[in-house]
Amino acid sequence: xxxxxxxxxxxxxxxxxxxxxxxxxxxxxxxxxxxxxxxxxxxxxxxxxxxxxxxxxxxxxxxxxxxxxxxxxxxxxxxxxxxxxxxxxxxxxxxxxxxxxxxxxxxxxxxxxxxxxxxxxxxxxxxxxxxxxxxxxxxxxxxxxxxxxxxxxxxxxxxxxxxxxxxxxxxx
Amino acid sequence: xxxxxxxxxxxxxxxxxxxxxxxxxxxxxxxxxxxxxxxxxxxxxxxxxxxxxxxxxxxxxxxxxxxxxxxxxxxxxxxxxxxxxxxxxxxxxxxxxxxxxxxxxxxxxxxxxxxxxxxxxxxxxxxxxxxxxxxxxxxxxxxxxxxxxxxxxxxxxxxxxxxxxxxxxxxx
Numbered sequence: 001x002x003x004x005x006x007x008x009x010x011x012x013x014x015x016x017x018x019x020x021x022x023x024x025x026x027x028x029x030x031x032x033x034x035x036x037x038x039x040x041x042x043x044x045x046x047x048x049x050x051x052x053x054x055x056x057x058x059x060x061x062x063x064x065x066x067x068x069x070x071x072x073x074x075x076x077x078x079x080x081x082x083x084x085x086x087x088x089x090x091x092x093x094x095x096x097x098x099x100x101x102x103x104x105x106x107x108x109x110x111x112x113x114x115x116x117x118x119x120x121x122x123x124x125x126x127x128x129x130x131x132x133x134x135x136x137x138x139x140x141x142x143x144x145x146x147x148x149x150x151x152x153x154x155x156x157x158x159x160x161x162x163x164x165x166x167x168x169x170x171x172x
Numbered sequence: 173x174x175x176x177x178x179x180x181x182x183x184x185x186x187x188x189x190x191x192x193x194x195x196x197x198x199x200x201x202x203x204x205x206x207x208x209x210x211x212x213x214x215x216x217x218x219x220x221x222x223x224x225x226x227x228x229x230x231x232x233x234x235x236x237x238x239x240x241x242x243x244x245x246x247x248x249x250x251x252x253x254x255x256x257x258x259x260x261x262x263x264x265x266x267x268x269x270x271x272x273x274x275x276x277x278x279x280x281x282x283x284x285x286x287x288x289x290x291x292x293x294x295x296x297x298x299x300x301x302x303x304x305x306x307x308x309x310x311x312x313x314x315x316x317x318x319x320x321x322x323x324x325x326x327x328x329x330x331x332x333x334x335x336x337x338x339x340x341x342x343x344x
Contacts (some may be wrong), residue, residue, distance in 0.1 A: 019253065044273055045218035045238055051264050053218050053225035053238065064236060064251065070265035075260050079236065079251045079330050092223050092240035 018076045018130065019069070020139050022156070024171060025114060025125035026147030029105060034114065037101035043093025045160050052159045055089055062086030070152075098162040111141050120165055126150060185330070190239070190248045190302065191309050196343060197286065197297035198319030201277060206286065215265025216331050224331050227261055234258030242324075264315035270334040281312050298322060332337055 018102075028034075030153070034098040038058055045053040045064075054065045065078040099118040104111050110129055115125040127146060148171045150156040155167035188235055200206075217225040217236075226237045234257070237250040270293055275286040282301055289296040299318060303309040314321075320343045322328040327339035 027245065028240075034199065044220075045240070046218035046223045046225050048216075048218035049264065050267075051218045051261075055222075064238065064249070066261060068261055070215070075264070077236070077253060077257045077261055079253055081249060081251055083250045087239060089223075089249055092221065092247070167275075169304055 018074045019132070020128050020130040020151075021137055021140060022128045022150040023128060024127075024147035024150060025127050025145060027145040028116070028125050028147060029114070033105055034103040037103045037116065039101050039122055041090070041099050042158060042162060043090055044096035044162050045089065045093060047159055053095060055086055056160070057083060057086045057090065073158060077099065096159075098158060107143055111134065117161070121161060124161075124166055126156075144163050161171070190246045191304070191306055192300050192302040192323075193309055193312060194298060194300045194317030194322040196322060197282065197299050197313060197317060199317040200288070200297050201286070201317060205277055206275040207277075209275045209288065210274050211271070213262070214330060214334060215262055216268035216334050217265060219331055225260055226331070227265055229255060229258045229262065268331075268334050270330060279315055281308065289333070293333060296338055297331075298328075307340050330337065 002127045017041075030123050043055045043057075046057050047053070049069050051066065051068045055066070056063045060083070061080060062083045062118060063078050063080050064086075065076060068075045080172065098121055100115045100121075101118070103114040103116070105114050105127075107129060108110075110131065113128045113130075117126075131139060150171050153171045154160070155164065156171055160167075176328045177192050187247065190339065195331065213229045215227045215229075217227055219225070222242050223240045226239070228237060232255070233252060234255045235250050235252050236258075237248060240247045269291040272287045272293075273290070275288070277284045277299075279301065285300045285302075287298050287300075289298075302310060322343050325343045326332070327336065328343055
């Protein structure tokens with residue numbers, strides 16, 4: 001997610017190679033560490049091949065994000081769109097949705113994006129950390145409150161969680 | 173397509189209900205009527221359910237367009253993105269592409285968008301007319317150079333042509 005960049009330039013597309021690792025959260029930090037979260041609705045407009053087109057709606061902003069490719073480094077293009085336009089598309093994501101609160105938590109190596117899921121996914125917490133290079137990603141030492149790694153584990157992407165719910169089997 | 177609107181506000185999303193009819197071209201107009209065309213590459217990022225996410229790259233501009241819903245009136249959100257970002261996504265549309273030249277021709281009731289396809293679709297011409305209301309769409313009398321109607325005919329959408337090529341069977 002490049003929400004900070006988009007906030008700086010709300011109508012300019014952002015292209016990036018996204019290098020990130022994702023983990024379960026085994027012991028969610030307390031509210032004092034989490035701080036204030038932001039509520040997001042995410043609906044998957046369409047997925048095909050190695051491409052996903054996602055709609056994300058926040059309290060005052062919305063985005064269309066296209067992620068393409070597989071593995072730790074993917075191409076991502078994100079464009080802000082008016083919330084009214086996002087709401088017009090939202091009905092077309094039925095069956096491919098999730099809601100979550102996102103918290104930003106400082107960790108050694110950068111900022112962790114901690115997600116607390118809602119509705120059918122209530123009880124699930126995940127955390128993602130983005131890196132500037134694949135070397136930095138490989139060198140990352142997860143803090144103790146991180147659980148099993150979900151990077152590239154089938155069924156644990158947000159797109160898969162939105163379509164199929166939480167996998168029955170634990171990761172790894 | 174809302175290219176004119178997007179040109180006026182290149183980084184602002186456009187939401188609209190698209191009301192249009194599409195036809196084969198049985199007798200392409202001459203160059204004097206067609207005027208100068210604009211070359212577009214279109215790649216389909218992903219299609220799922222009633223949603224298509226399309227990448228369109230023109231000579232100096234590019235767009236991500238999401239079309240949702242079926243029938244004569246669909247929801248469409250189009251956002252301009254820098255060409256460099258579009259080029260980063262383009263490789264991920266392999267097998268779901270077409271190229272065409274688009275010409276704007278005045279017809280009774282508005283402007284016709286005439287498409288002359290290239291590559292595997294060479295020889296195919298189609299024409300689309302957009303309307304302000306479903307009544308206007310129903311009242312439209314196609315000029316003599318229009319051929320059989322393609323609106324809602326399976327296999328003749330641009331998304332289908334890009335994936336499967338020209339249908340063997342004629343429309344209708």
